[in-house]
Amino acid sequence: xxxxxxxxxxxxxxxxQNVTLSCEQNLNHDAMYWYRQDPGQGLxxxxxxxxxxxxxxxxxxxxxSVSREKKESFPLTVTxxxxxxxxxxxCALGSGNNEQFFGPGTRLTVL
Amino acid sequence: xxxxxxxxxxxxxxxxxxxxNCTYQTSGFYxxxxxxxxxxxxxxxxxxxxxxxxxxxxxxxxxxxxxxSYGYLLLQELQMKDSASYFCAVRDNTxxxxxxxxTRLQVFx
Numbered sequence: 001x002x003x004x005x006x007x008x009x010x011x012x013x014x015x016x017q018n019v020t021l022s023c024e025q026n027l028n029h030d031a032m033y034w035y036r037q038d039p040g041q042g043l044x045x046x047x048x049x050x051x052x053x054x055x056x057x058x059x060x061x062x063x064x065s066v067s068r069e070k071k072e073s074f075p076l077t078v079t080x081x082x083x084x085x086x087x088x089x090x091c092a093l094g095s096g097n098n099e100q101f102f103g104p105g106t107r108l109t110v111l
Numbered sequence: 112x113x114x115x116x117x118x119x120x121x122x123x124x125x126x127x128x129x130x131x132n133c134t135y136q137t138s139g140f141y142x143x144x145x146x147x148x149x150x151x152x153x154x155x156x157x158x159x160x161x162x163x164x165x166x167x168x169x170x171x172x173x174x175x176x177x178x179x180s181y182g183y184l185l186l187q188e189l190q191m192k193d194s195a196s197y198f199c200a201v202r203d204n205t206x207x208x209x210x211x212x213x214t215r216l217q218v219f220x
Contacts, residue, residue, distance in 0.1 A: 043154070044210075099159060101156070
C-alpha cells in the first residue's frame, strides 16, 4: 500500500513532555515538510527537508526539532520549549508544480 | 512580509457558481496553487497556475494574473460535498509554499 502515513492520529501529552510525531512515505519523494494548523487558520511551515541528512527551518521552528536520516522518514519532535503545542500537525511530500501530498495528520493535545 | 489574502467565508446554494479570490505579496513567485480541506481532513491539491490565464479541471477552474498579483478559484455547479475550506498557496524564491489563511465555503441546499 503506497502513500504517506502519519502516526498516531490523536496524541495527548502532559505539559513539559517531549513527543515525537511520525511521518513515513514510500513514494520516493526527496522533499518532505511539516506544517502546523490551528483551528480556522492556514498552514504554517515548521521544518522542511529537500534531501536526506539535510533540513531547513520554516517560519515557526522554535520548540520543534526534526531529523532526516532516511529518505522514507521525517519525524518531528515537539519539545517542552514549544509553549502552545496543541494543534493539528500535517506532514507533506513535495513534487513539481507546487503540488504537495499531505498525510492524514496528527492531532496533538496538551493536557 | 509575505502574505496571501483570501475572504474568510463564502456561502452559496447547490448548483450555483462561486469565486474565491486570492491576492498575494511574496518574495518571488513560482506559481499559484489551490488546495481543498474538509473538516478534520488533510488538504488535497486542486490546481496550479504558473502562467496568466484560466486553467479548467472539471467543475473547478483557476485563474492567475501575475501583473495584478491575483488569482481566483471558480467552482461551478456547486454540490454539498464542496463544503470545505479552500487555500491558495504561492511558491516563493526559497522554494517554500506560503499558504493563505483559507476560505470556508458553505453550500446550502
